[in-house]
Amino acid sequence: MPSLVLILALALGVCEAVHWQKLACSYEIRHEDLQRVWCRQSSPDCCTGLIFNRSDSLLDGGKLMVTEGSQSFTVTVLKPGLEEGVYWCGVLTQDGVIIKLAERFFDSGVTGTYIWNIARWVLLPLLPIVTVFTNVYIRKIYG
Numbered sequence: 001m002p003s004l005v006l007i008l009a010l011a012l013g014v015c016e017a018v019h020w021q022k023l024a025c026s027y028e029i030r031h032e033d034l035q036r037v038w039c040r041q042s043s044p045d046c047c048t049g050l051i052f053n054r055s056d057s058l059l060d061g062g063k064l065m066v067t068e069g070s071q072s073f074t075v076t077v078l079k080p081g082l083e084e085g086v087y088w089c090g091v092l093t094q095d096g097v098i099i100k101l102a103e104r105f106f107d108s109g110v111t112g113t114y115i116w117n118i119a120r121w122v123l124l125p126l127l128p129i130v131t132v133f134t135n136v137y138i139r140k141i142y143g
Contacts, residue, residue, distance in 0.1 A: 021082075025089035025101040026072040033093040037098050038064065038075050041086040051092055077106065084108045 025036075038059065039049025050059055055072075059065055065076045075089055083108050090100045 011022060011032045011059060019106075021106050022074055023089050023102055023104045023106075024069075024072060024074045027091055027101055031091045031099065032071070032105075034093060036066070036073060037088070037090040037091075037092050038066075039088050039098075040083060041088060041103070047088050047098070049088075082106055082108060 033054070034051050035045075036054065036056075037049065038045035038052070041047045050064075053061055054068065058064070059066060059075075059135065062081075063077065063079045063082070065078050067074045067076070073089070076088075084103070086103055087106050088098075088100050088103045090098045090102075099127055
């Protein structure tokens with residue numbers, strides 16, 4: 001019975017694997033009250049993106065989640081579809097200068113999810129067939 005529940009959960013997508021992409025951004029204590037920056041690199045020295053406050057936890061319509069830590073914050077991509085590229089996190093000084101804290105390459109995240117959504121419908125019907133075949137085969141040999 002538990003295996004039947006697992007099969008139904010997989011079919012409905014309940015157990016779909018999620019790999020959230022994250023970027024941890026550590027800052028000095030003197031930068032604690034500065035606005036935060038999340039942006040996509042558009043050239044070696046420039047980026048375009050979002051400016052947000054320490055109290056903000058969801059950005060870009062819920063696509064990004066920000067969690068505060070001790071002298072750090074982490075940006076997590078919650079929804080696939082982010083444009084592929086190098087992303088920065090940083091703080092914005094009073095002079096309007098971005099101090100880059102960290103950077104990382106983010107992929108779009110759509111490919112793996114799309115492949116799994118197709119593959120599970122191919123694999124799901126095969127599971128009971130293989131189970132029945134294995135059961136019949138074992139009974140024939142040992143029974």
